Amino acid sequence: MSKDIEKVLLTEEQIEQRCKELAAQIEHDYEQENTVPIIVGLLRGSVPFMAELIKRFTFPCEIDFMSVSSYDGTESIGDVRIEKDMDLSSKDRAILVVEDIVDTGRTLSEVRKMFLNKGATNVKIVSLLDKPERRVVDIEADYVGFTVPNEFVVGYGLDYNQKYRNLPFIGVLKPEIYE
Numbered sequence: 001m002s003k004d005i006e007k008v009l010l011t012e013e014q015i016e017q018r019c020k021e022l023a024a025q026i027e028h029d030y031e032q033e034n035t036v037p038i039i040v041g042l043l044r045g046s047v048p049f050m051a052e053l054i055k056r057f058t059f060p061c062e063i064d065f066m067s068v069s070s071y072d073g074t075e076s077i078g079d080v081r082i083e084k085d086m087d088l089s090s091k092d093r094a095i096l097v098v099e100d101i102v103d104t105g106r107t108l109s110e111v112r113k114m115f116l117n118k119g120a121t122n123v124k125i126v127s128l129l130d131k132p133e134r135r136v137v138d139i140e141a142d143y144v145g146f147t148v149p150n151e152f153v154v155g156y157g158l159d160y161n162q163k164y165r166n167l168p169f170i171g172v173l174k175p176e177i178y179e
């Protein structure tokens, strides 16, 4: 599997270190607000990042997952669909959405609107990666792990045709893999 990788952009150690910093910052902010947020992971890409973050939280929080999709291969198809909704109610709750990457911004923009429509009091976003060069919707995550260049990345939850999510680092595939 690693033989398909052209270059590693972020090592496991770099990601773990950054997750520690993000978790401390998030914890500090929710303690100030004195709320019990629901931490909502967007399936499936956020799973490794979510696990790395929440094991470091010592404040009271609940967790849930939902699945939305707008990608086919490496292309955003623009239309954000909810494939699996979360189980907990978001009404009158503070929500922290955990995402693997903000790319065009369409997914998070739709997800944020959806939570606000359902009566969430506050919606924050934490994303492991941010690819600002690709943005078509004006949205920023509240907490970002790393800014990445305009390349299609895989690993640490991110897939290409559902593969490579289990790689413990973020990398770029060799061009022949897409052929």
Ligand SMILES: O=P(O)(O)OC[C@H]1O[C@H](OP(=O)(O)OP(=O)(O)O)[C@H](O)[C@@H]1O
Binding pocket: 042, 043, 044, 045, 046, 068, 069, 070, 071, 076, 099, 100, 101, 102, 103, 104, 105, 106, 107, 108, 158, 159
């Ligand atoms: O900013 P955007 O252009 O909307 O792109 C970001 C979204 O694209 C990927 O989701 P995908 O639909 O591939 O689902 P996955 O998490 O199951 O891989 C990724 O996990 C983000 O949710």
Ligand SMILES: Nc1nc2[nH]cnc2c(=O)[nH]1
Binding pocket: 071, 101, 103, 104, 151, 152, 153, 154, 158, 159, 160
């Ligand atoms: N795997 C993967 N999914 C994405 N979704 C939006 N951008 C990307 C990316 O660079 N890699």
